[in-house]
Amino acid sequence: MGACEILPFAVTVVAVAAIASYIGHLAGCPALEARRSFAAFRTGSSPEMVTAVREFGRIVTRVAHRNRRHFMELTGKTIVITGASRGIGEAAARHFASHGGTVVLAARSGGRIEEIAQEIKAEGGEAMAIPCDVADAQAVQAMVDAAVSRTGRLDILINNAGLIDPIARIGESDIEAWGKVIDVNVKGVYHGLRYAIPVMVKQGAGTIINISSGAATGALEGWSHYCASKAAVLSLTKVADAEYREHGIRVCGLSPGTVATQMQKEIRASGINPVSQIDWSQHIPPEWVAKGLAWLATEGADGYLGTDFSLKTPEGRAAVGLPSAG
Numbered sequence: 001m002g003a004c005e006i007l008p009f010a011v012t013v014v015a016v017a018a019i020a021s022y023i024g025h026l027a028g029c030p031a032l033e034a035r036r037s038f039a040a041f042r043t044g045s046s047p048e049m050v051t052a053v054r055e056f057g058r059i060v061t062r063v064a065h066r067n068r069r070h071f072m073e074l075t076g077k078t079i080v081i082t083g084a085s086r087g088i089g090e091a092a093a094r095h096f097a098s099h100g101g102t103v104v105l106a107a108r109s110g111g112r113i114e115e116i117a118q119e120i121k122a123e124g125g126e127a128m129a130i131p132c133d134v135a136d137a138q139a140v141q142a143m144v145d146a147a148v149s150r151t152g153r154l155d156i157l158i159n160n161a162g163l164i165d166p167i168a169r170i171g172e173s174d175i176e177a178w179g180k181v182i183d184v185n186v187k188g189v190y191h192g193l194r195y196a197i198p199v200m201v202k203q204g205a206g207t208i209i210n211i212s213s214g215a216a217t218g219a220l221e222g223w224s225h226y227c228a229s230k231a232a233v234l235s236l237t238k239v240a241d242a243e244y245r246e247h248g249i250r251v252c253g254l255s256p257g258t259v260a261t262q263m264q265k266e267i268r269a270s271g272i273n274p275v276s277q278i279d280w281s282q283h284i285p286p287e288w289v290a291k292g293l294a295w296l297a298t299e300g301a302d303g304y305l306g307t308d309f310s311l312k313t314p315e316g317r318a319a320v321g322l323p324s325a326g
């Protein structure tokens with residue numbers, strides 16, 4: 001092949017590769033597949049052709065890498081979301097299903113999660129409802145087992161279920177109710193990690209996102225149970241990352257800021273501490289948090305593994321593609 005023939009040949013190959021990569025992205029396939037399909041060019045070719053093919057390979061790899069950082073490929077993936085009967089969990093279930101994932105909705109309100117699953121399916125998505133109290137280790141084990149036996153895998157776990165009620169200063173707090181918040185917010189997250197991690201280790205991959213809060217590092221009057229629980233969740237995030245990153249498991253937390261959900265209605269009704277005074281218009285919609293969760297499930301968020309990613313900061317909002325923090 002002469003020098004003047006190499007250029008048009010290389011341009012053609014690169015153009016075809018770019019198109020194949022784009023089609024691969026649209027079809028939800030890793031563009032890396034496109035690269036493999038062109039590997040055949042190498043066999044029995046002249047040195048110039050091999051050089052051109054190598055260049056094409058480099059370009060496709062760059063495109064594939066970029067796609068993996070910015071686009072979610074959820075088709076064929078199973079996403080378990082606890083606390084999916086309303087608020088952030090419900091929004092996340094609808095969002096992940098709309099991107100092609102099979103979502104497993106878990107919460108105590110079996111009727112409500114079943115309704116949401118039916119609505120998702122009516123819109124063409126894949127969803128199933130599995131009633132589960134996350135404070136009950138056996139119930140979480142049964143829920144994870146059912147999700148894996150029905151879908152064959154577990155790719156993403158969102159430990160979202162959480163409580164804040166009753167809000168009270170330590171000296172007036174109800175001992176049993178205080179312990180119940182720890183059972184759900186801390187042990188519930190531990191139970192999710194405990195049963196999802198072995199499945200993900202076996203797969204060699206998986207993402208776990210624990211819903212955190214500014215309360216993990218801050219002190220708020222009346223929230224001793226909630227602050228202590230979210231601090232413990234941040235600690236679980238760090239330890240799980242330290243133990244399992246090398247197994248291909250991505251673990252991080254998401255601190256959403258204040259979100260317009262039932263939980264904020266309960267906080268408002270308490271009248272205790274400045275959070276209860278925040279104007280309702282200042283809370284972000286749960287759909288924004290769902291987008292943040294989806295972004296955290298991509299490699300673009302790898303820098304936040306083992307930490308809490310905050311949706312309150314301008315950087316966090318920009319990374320997810322949300323309007324900047326006010």
Ligand SMILES: NC(=O)c1ccc[n+]([C@@H]2O[C@H](COP(=O)([O-])OP(=O)(O)OC[C@H]3O[C@@H](n4cnc5c(N)ncnc54)[C@H](OP(=O)(O)O)[C@@H]3O)[C@@H](O)[C@H]2O)c1
Pocket residue numbers: 082083084085086087088089106107108109110132133134135159160161162163184211212213214255256257258259260261262263264
């Ligand atoms: N809203 C905010 O401003 C805000 C801010 C920071 C962090 N967060 C965190 O975000 C997460 C979701 O909160 P949200 O605002 O969406 O509150 P929400 O509307 O009150 O929803 C809480 C969800 O948790 C579920 N849940 C509670 N106890 C459960 C249990 N024992 N087992 C299984 N599911 C249980 C509830 O479902 P069932 O009652 O049907 O079980 C519900 O689906 C929580 O972890 C919360 O701490 C919220």
